[in-house]
Amino acid sequence: MSEKIAVVTGAARGIGLATTRLFTDSGWKVAMIDRDGEALADAITSLDNVHGIDCDVSDADSVSGMIAETLRKFGRIDALVNNAGVADFGPIEDTTYARWRTVMATNLDGPFLCVQAATPALRETGGAIVNISSISGLRASTLRVAYGTSKAAVIQLTLQQAVELGEYGIRANCVCPGPVRTKLAMAVHSQEIIDAYHDAIPLNRYGSEQEIAEAIAFLCSDKASYITGQVLAADGGFEATGIGLPALRR
Incomplete structure (x- = not known):
């Protein structure tokens, strides 16, 4: 896996930062993409073989510039991880069109724009695309009309990319995280919510x-060379439970 180059969006924190660290530990070099320049600068200080690029993935010109900068710095792209996302939770009747568009612009337009811009480079390497959706894209939940819809659309976008770009040797897959113990989640999840998730998740x-x-690094690696068009729920079995009745498992 040496001398391979990954582009990771939303890389300043959370899953994006963990993915970056895993790539660099495996010998990859990483273009770390985020629109929070201050957080990105802080993250880079503890990493080697990375290059930070301030970019808003919802802006086509910014994305084109980001890909050009990556190629200028590293000369190639072997993997693109579309991880950048925003969450906006609220009732349907309170979700204004402006809020809807804000979510769609980053969560759906972003992966579309990044893949469009990176496709010529990915054709050269027979590279891999991993789009980050969510368990909310696989099963509906309350207060997620914009977020859940955007993540469901990312799944379909991934399938389109796999079908259309496969002839170039480009693979496209999707990872759907379930509840993840991030600092943000732990800050907003009450003990009641934590207990409910634990009851609903088989693990x-x-x-x-x-x-x-x-999971992301595996799908980007040569070990997944014949895997494309797949949707992987990394969720402890949450999606498999359907409506779930935890009491029946006791």
Whole structure:
């Protein structure tokens, strides 16, 4: 895996940062992409073989510039991880069109724009695309009309990319994280919510950022060379439970 180059969006924290660390530990070099320049600068200080690029993935010109900068710095792209995303939770009747568009612009337009811009470079390497969706893209939940819809659309976008770009040797897959123990989640999840998730997940726990990163890195690696068009729920079995009745498992 030496001398391979990955582009990771939303790389300043969370799953994106964990994925970056896993790549660099495996000998890859990484273009770390984030629109939070301050957080990106802080993250880079503890890493080797990375190059930070301030970029808003919802802006086509910014994305084109980001890909050009990556190629200028590293000369190639072997993997693109579309991890950047925003969450906006609220009732349908309170979700304004402006809020809807903000979510769609980053969560759906971003992966579309990044793949469009990176496709010529990925054709040269027979590279891999991994789009990060969510368990919310596989099963509906309350207060997620914009977020869940955007993540469901990312799954379909991935299938389109796999079908259309496969002839170039480009693979496209999707990872759907379930509840993950991030700092943000732990800050907003009450003990009641934590207990409810634990009851509903067959493995009875949240996932870790590292565990999601392992799934992403595998799909980008040569070990997954014949895997494309797949949707992997890294969720402790949450999606498999359907509506779930935890009491029946006791």
